[in-house]
Amino acid sequence: MGSTPALDILSRVIHITYETIDATKSVRVHKENFKKLSSYLEKISFILQELIKSGINDSRGLKTAINELIKHISETKTLTLESITRNRIYLLLNSKKIVTILEKNTKDLGGALSLFAPLISINGVSQEIIKLSKTMLDSKYQTTPAEDVIKENIELGIRERNVDRSYANNLLILIADAIGISTEQSVLRAEYEDFKSEMEKMEMPADMTESLQIEQIVGLLGKADIIATVEEREKKYISKRNSLGRQPLEPLQSFFCPITGDVMEDPVETPSGHSFERGAIERWLSEENSLCPITKTPLKSSALRTNKTLRQSIEEWRDRNTMIVIGLLKSSILSNEEEEVIICLGKLQVLILERDLHQEWVMMEDYLPVLVSLLSTKNLEIRSHVLVILRILATNHDDRKEIIARTDDAIRLIVCSLARKIEESKLALQLLKELSDNDLARNMIGNTQGCILLLVTISGSDDPQAANYAKQLLDHLSFLNQNIVQMAKANYFEPLLHLLSSGPESVQRLMVETLSELEMTDHGKLLVCENGTVELLVTMLSHNDIDMRKAAILALEKLSGVPQNGLKIIKQNATEILLIILFRESLSNPSLVEKIVATVMNLALSLTSLEADHNEKLFFESEEDVFKLFSLISLNGPNVQQNVLKTFLAVCQSPSGLNIRKILRKMVRSNSVKLFSTLTKDGDDEAFMEHVGPKSIDILFKIINTSDNIEEGVAAMEIISNLPRNHKMTQMILEAGALRVIISILSNQFHKHEAMIESASGALCRFTMSSNQDLQKKVAETGIIPVIINLLDSGSVLTKKNIAVSLGQFSESSNSLSRPIERKSSFLTCCFASPDACCMVHSGICTTESSFCLIEANAINPLVKVLDEPDFGACEAALDSLLTLVNGEQLLKGSKVLEDGGAVAKMVKLLSSPFVRLQEKALVALERIFRSPEYKQKYKTTAQMPLIEITQRGSTGMKSVAAKILAHLNVLHEQSSFF
Structure with a gap:
């Protein structure tokens, strides 16, 4: 059908829609909302394409619908482009407004789309339009929790007016995270300046972002010092400071509230021009006073207006006087009058608690050297004030922590306060804890002479608060162990062991961790294990705190390396406790398992020493312990495996090893086979070729044929499956009678354990590889192919996977093994011979035994059923096997066989599989199959939506293939951007 005006306009609408979709990908804020909008637009464009293909006739109703649609898509495009070009901070602050517009646009688009439904005669398309229209009319968009928090903080900041710089800093960082920009000073500054400039240029309504004035927002964010460099802030401060006098100014009369008589903080103005403190005048009016206190004229609270000019003047007056006072206080603090110094320090403390800005001015006035010097004075009150002031300055400011730490002698003098009265000591502890958040300061604290010992001493103090502060700081000093190690090297074992036995728990744990890391001679280890240390460490093994238990295990591993210590540890029943922990943690904590096994091995080795008592009690309490420990061999890495074996060797060689030897003899073969099976899963082929010979393989088959232990037989069969698949090894396995056993x-599946069927089907795969067709024939001649095809119905998921792999390997050889029909009689043969004589895929004479043909073996339907398995491995193996029928020139004939067996429909379903590899394989196969008009037409409807989903969410390669199939199905043009 030819082009019409309406169809031409529809094409233009599609073009604008795609432009809008592309634009949504570039929005920098509200990405999720625009992504949702984009998905609606993609569905609209698809519907419009369908309308154009159907050749809908021009009508007045159609023109009305098109005009409505193009109007609202144009509005949506304008909003999207604005969301790309506008400043990101502006967009964030207007979140609710943008969400409201998005919802309106989406509903408008849904309404316009619904106008098309009555005009469409194609029932499927009409239903899609109605469904999409309803979804869009009900659509909702949302602001993010982060955006809501930012709005609340902005409202609070404007309401509080005099917020600290740190408040504005934190707010700006929240905004940066929400709009996806770096928090580096240069980036934040550029974004803020762009926002400020844009707000100055545009005309904004007074009620922007829920009645918040834009100038207030700009001013609030402008308080953040992270958008200015330190040099800029300092230069600005010094310039202003130098312009001031040396004495504070008295407040102007207009600054005072007529009701309270105090300088106002939030002045409001009445219609008559008088100003009052907001709280005072509101209380006045709430107490049944309806007249102005001064003019006595009627006054309502709704008539009050903020006096911005007066408030700004008062703030400037306060800031000016505070700058002068901070400078004057410094001069007074430098005097030798102790009482005056105390008073001035108190005033300074009040000022820096008022505002973060005052703290910044104190830093710019270079107070730190003066304050630090006061820590050496003899006056306790002065030192206490200084410690508090320094902590206030350091809190939440990493750069100030470092500046304080670098100030001459600061850390040493603060540490000296630790040794003074408990109240001063607590103030010093709080300050050091705050400073220790900075890496440089933390290192300086830890390396200050006497600090660690003072902290350890205070941690045992009778004052619980001081002890708690000291423990927190000890835990915070990551290099504490290094300091204690240095003490240990200097032969301070006695005080360390005293702390280990009598210190608080946090200190005990640190001491134990140190013992585990300390490099000690055997003599040193013996010394440590005297005076109750072993008993204490064994007790710690049962502690509720996992870190304490772990520390004790690490220390015991270190100390048990000396036989005398090992024997002491065994006498304290440590072996039993260690095994309980080991079996409990065997699956969840591999690193701890390794340490426990190493400790148990050390204890076992101590039993073989000359010091061992021949009358020692049993090392293992029960046969169950032996089995559990041996089971770790198959669950862990080589270190654990080696140490478990060394443990059993040592125990067997010990005087009390007779019982263990009896137990091991019963289980050694079974576990050896299991261990060997584990090793073959990812072993070295060369090593196996060197060490595994005919005798080993004969033993394995003897186990398979005679063992009553199912797990042992299964493990032996798994070894057969996992051994190197080269000619030499395969030949040895064949000569041992493997094929007959498998x-x-x-063939006797109903009389065999399922695990054995699984392992045998896995072993069969090594004999069906297409690289050895002679061996394939040997297998096929046993008549096993029909047997294993039956297992596709009755076997476990793993069995089905293995069988599908074998059938696929067989089928890879079918094309070359199919017997050609002689040319001179091919016509007669194909006309008069049996209809089944010519294989419909391989074009020759096929049989199950000679060419392993899946068709002749009736394997197609069973394999197709496996495609419904939820197990990825089985489904993939079955798919791979079926796809051997459409390789190369077999495509058309093989496709027909797959279609007749229902495989093509199942492959279409696999396009929606959660497993990407299955999706990819089905996609690639269908791209070839759908080149045929017959299948293209049949599966166009069912394949269309899964393919569109892949073009939107699949990998780059999958998108391209899916788009090509859609082109085969005439859903996309060949020139589509998907290619």
Whole structure:
């Protein structure tokens, strides 16, 4: 059908829609909301394409619908482009407004789309339009929690007016995270300046972002010092400071509230021009006073207006006087009058608690050297004030922490306060804890002479608050152990062991951790294990705190390396406790398991020493402990495996090892086979070729044929499956009668354990590889192919996977093994011979035994059923096997067979599989199959939506293939951007 005006306009609408979709990908704020909008636009564009293809006739109703649609898509495009070009801070502050507009636009688009439904005669398209229209009319968009928090903080900041610089800093950082920009000073500054400039240029309504004035927001964010460099702030401060006099100014009369008589903080103005403190005049009016206190004229609270000019003047007066006072206080603090110094320090403390800005001015006035010097004075009150002031300055400011730490002698003098009266000591502890958040300061604290010992001493103090502060600081000093190690090297074992036995728990744990890391001679280890240390460490093994238990295990591993210590540890029943912890943590904590096993091994080795008592009690309390420990061999890495074996060797060689030797003899073969099975899963092929010979393989088959232990037999069969798949190894396995055993197991499936069927089917895969067709023939001649095809219905998921792999390997050889029909009689043969004589895929004579043909073996339907398995491995193996029928020139004939067996429909379903690899394989196969008009037409409807989903959410390669299939199905043009 030819082009019409309406169809031309529809094409233009599609073009604008795609432009809008592309634009949504570039928005920098509200990305999730615009992503949702984009998905609606994509569905609209698809519907419009369908309308154009159907050749809808021009009508007045159609023109009305098109005009409505183009109007609202144009509005949506304008909003999207604005969301790309506008400043990101502005967009964030207007979140609710943008969400409201998005919802309106989406509803408008949904309404316009619904106008098309009555005009469409194609029932499927009409239903899609109605469904999409309803969804869009009900659509909701949301602001993010982060955006809501930022709005609340802005409202609070404006309401509080005099917020600290740190408040504005934190607010700006929240905004940066929300709009996706770096928090580096240069980036934040550029974004803020762009926002400020844009707000100055545009005409904004007074009621922007829920009645918040834009100038107030700009002013609030402008208080953040992170958008200015330190040099800029300091230069600005010094310039202003130098312009002031040396004495504070008295407040102007207009600054005082007529009701309270105090300088106002939030002045409001009445219609008559008089100003009052907001709280005072509101209280006045709430107490049944309806007249102005001065003019006695009627006054309502709704008539009050903020006096911005007066408030700004008062703030400037306060700031000016505070700058002068801070400068004057410094001069007074430098005097030798102790009482005056105390008073001035008190005033300074009040000022820096008022505002973060005052703290910044104190830093710019270079107070730190003066304050630090006062820590050496003899006056306790002066030192206490200084410690408090320094902590206030350091809190929440990493750069100030470092500046304080670098100030001459600061850390040493603060540490000296630790040794003074308990009240001063607590103030010093709080300050050091605050400073220790900075890396440089933390290192300086830890390396200050006497600091660690003072902290350890205070941690045992009778004052619980001081002890708690000291413990927190000890935990915070990451290098504490290094300091204690240095003490240990200097032969301070006695005080360290005293702290280990009598210190608080946090200190005990640190001491134990140190013992585990300390490099000690055997003599040193013996010394440590005297005077009750072993008993204490064994007790710690049962502690509620996991860190304490772990520290004790690490220390015991270190100390048990000396046989005398090992024997002491065994006497304290440590072995039993260690095994309980080991079996409890065996799956969840591999690193701890390794340490426990190493400790148990050390204890076992001590039993073989000359010091061992021949009358020692049993090392293992029960046969169950032996089995559990041996089971770790198959669950852990080589270190654990080696140490477990060394443990059993040592125990067996010990005087009390007779019982263990009896237990091990019963389980050694079974576990050896299991261990060997584990090793073959990712072993070295060269090593196996060197060490595994005919005798080993004969033993394995003897175990398979005679063992009553199912797990042992399964492990032996798994070894057969996992051994190197080269000619030499395969030949040795064949000569041992492997094929006969495997065929027997699979043929007598109802009398065999499922695990054995699984392992035998896995072992069969090594004999069906297409690289050895002679061996394939040997297997096929046993008649096993029909047997294993039956297992596709009755076997476990793993069995089905293994069988599908074998059938796929067989099928890879079918094309070359199919017997050609002689040319001179091919016509007669194909006309008069049996209809089944010519294989419909391989074009020759096929049989199950000679060419392993899946069609002749009736394997298609069973394999297709496996495609419904939820297990990824089984489904993939079945798909791979079926796809051997459409390789190369077999495509058309193989496709017909797959279609007749229902495989193509199942492959279409796999396009929606959660497993990407299955999606990819089905996608690639269908791209070839759908080149045929027959299948293209049949599966166009069912394949269309999964393919569109892949073009939107799949990988780059999958998108391209899906788009090509959509082109085959005439859903996308060949020139589509998907290619």
